Amino acid sequence: MSTPDDSKAGFFRRLRAKLNPPNSWLSYDLGNLFRGRKIDAEILEELETRLLGADVGVTVTGELLETLRRRVARNELADVEALMAALREAITETLRPVQQPLAIDAARKPYVILVVGVNGSGKTTTIGKLARRLTGEGRSVLLAAGDTFRAAAIEQLGIWAQRAGVEVVAQQAGADPGAVVFDAVAAAKTRGIDVLVADTAGRLHSQSHLMEELKKVRRVLARVEPSAPHEVLLVLDANQGQNALSQAVQFHEAIGVTGLVLTKLDGTARGGIVLAIARRLGLPIRFIGIGEQAEDFGEFDAAAFARALVDGAVHEAAAGSGDAAGGPADAGAAPQKKGGFFGRWGKGG
Ligand SMILES: Nc1nc2c(ncn2[C@@H]2O[C@H](COP(=O)(O)OP(=O)(O)OP(=O)(O)O)[C@@H](O)[C@H]2O)c(=O)[nH]1
Numbered sequence: 561m562s563t564p565d566d567s568k569a570g571f572f573r574r575l576r577a578k579l580n581p582p583n584s585w586l587s588y589d590l591g592n593l594f595r596g597r598k599i600d601a602e603i604l605e606e607l608e609t610r611l612l613g614a615d616v617g618v619t620v621t622g623e624l625l626e627t628l629r630r631r632v633a634r635n636e637l638a639d640v641e642a643l644m645a646a647l648r649e650a651i652t653e654t655l656r657p658v659q660q661p662l663a664i665d666a667a668r669k670p671y672v673i674l675v676v677g678v679n680g681s682g683k684t685t686t687i688g689k690l691a692r693r694l695t696g697e698g699r700s701v702l703l704a705a706g707d708t709f710r711a712a713a714i715e716q717l718g719i720w721a722q723r724a725g726v727e728v729v730a731q732q733a734g735a736d737p738g739a740v741v742f743d744a745v746a747a748a749k750t751r752g753i754d755v756l757v758a759d760t761a762g763r764l765h766s767q768s769h770l771m772e773e774l775k776k777v778r779r780v781l782a783r784v785e786p787s788a789p790h791e792v793l794l795v796l797d798a799n800q801g802q803n804a805l806s807q808a809v810q811f812h813e814a815i816g817v818t819g820l821v822l823t824k825l826d827g828t829a830r831g832g833i834v835l836a837i838a839r840r841l842g843l844p845i846r847f848i849g850i851g852e853q854a855e856d857f858g859e860f861d862a863a864a865f866a867r868a869l870v871d872g873a874v875h876e877a878a879a880g881s882g883d884a885a886g887g888p889a890d891a892g893a894a895p896q897k898k899g900g901f902f903g904r905w906g907k908g909g
Pocket residue numbers: 677678679680681682683684685686707713760761762763795823824825826848849850851852856
């Protein structure tokens with residue numbers, strides 16, 4: 561599937577337009593306020609405050625600043641623009657190790673993806689988007705409605721399945737999720753399906769119930785197919801900031817995560833959490849979500865993300881390369897006001 565809207569370039573353009581609230585990017589604020597000025601301690605401190613405010617976290621902020629200070633000391637950075645370019649590079653380097661796309665092993669049939677995460681993080685939506693992507697690549701896909709906690713969850717998955725033109729294995733609400741997943745793997749084997757994606761509950765009576773249930777689903781999967789699951793995809797809502805990081809630690813400890821999906825990066829003031837997560841966990845970031853629609857989903861790309869974080873859509877807009885396919889969200893990126901992402905200016909601005 562390659563409508564313009566769906567292309568890689570189109571996705572990155574929309575990422576830049578959507579990641580941060582309008583005109584509050586580092587390059588915009590710092591560029592305007594310190595135009596033509598030599599990089600000094602004040603500028604670097606301001607940058608530090610903004611990175612911390614965006615949930616980049618103390619460790620990574622310290623590392624980034626250290627890199628920049630070293631380059632300033634060597635007189636490598638003449639102005640704010642050079643500083644921003646250096647920051648983009650440093651962020652890209654931090655993120656590069658976790659830029660590892662999901663590689664579906666065709667020898668595993670079905671390739672089983674177990675999708676986990678707290679309630680509301682975007683699991684079911686991500687499964688819908690992923691199903692569409694995989695069928696677009698010519699793979700056959702089956703979904704398993706492993707969130708049996710709520711009837712609405714099964715329905716919601718069904719709607720996404722319909723859109724993607726794939727089938728769902730489901731039982732009624734309250735059924736044993738292990739049994740659903742077991743049936744689904746068996747069905748996928750019989751039908752020669754390429755990829756099975758299993759939804760799971762995000763909320764149970766307690767967090768420990770949830771972890772126990774997920775462990776059980778894992779055990780059941782291994783019984784029907786010893787190599788499964790081939791991927792345990794943890795979905796995190798980027799708006800949760802540091803909370804997303806602690807969720808990741810918890811899930812990873814409990815069931816072993818092999819890849820991450822970061823959702824709701826559209827309009828978050830906390831996009832910096834991606835750096836903290838990358839550095840702390842080192843888990844591959846497979847995909848990111850930038851909206852509720854199927855096409856608001858793409859593979860994680862370190863350089864594109866760094867650029868979106870530092871520059872937003874400002875340069876794009878200035879270059880006049882707007883794209884009709886971008887829709888209202890892109891229009892929203894036109895210069896409006898300051899504040900929001902990195903926008904905690906606070907003094908004299
Ligand atoms: N803006 C935005 N909204 C998203 C994104 N991904 C998911 N959502 C929305 O977030 C809400 C929750 O998404 P779900 O997919 O239902 O989340 P879930 O993890 O399955 O939640 P539970 O089933 O309750 O555990 C829905 O309204 C989605 O449309 C995204 O990338 N951006």
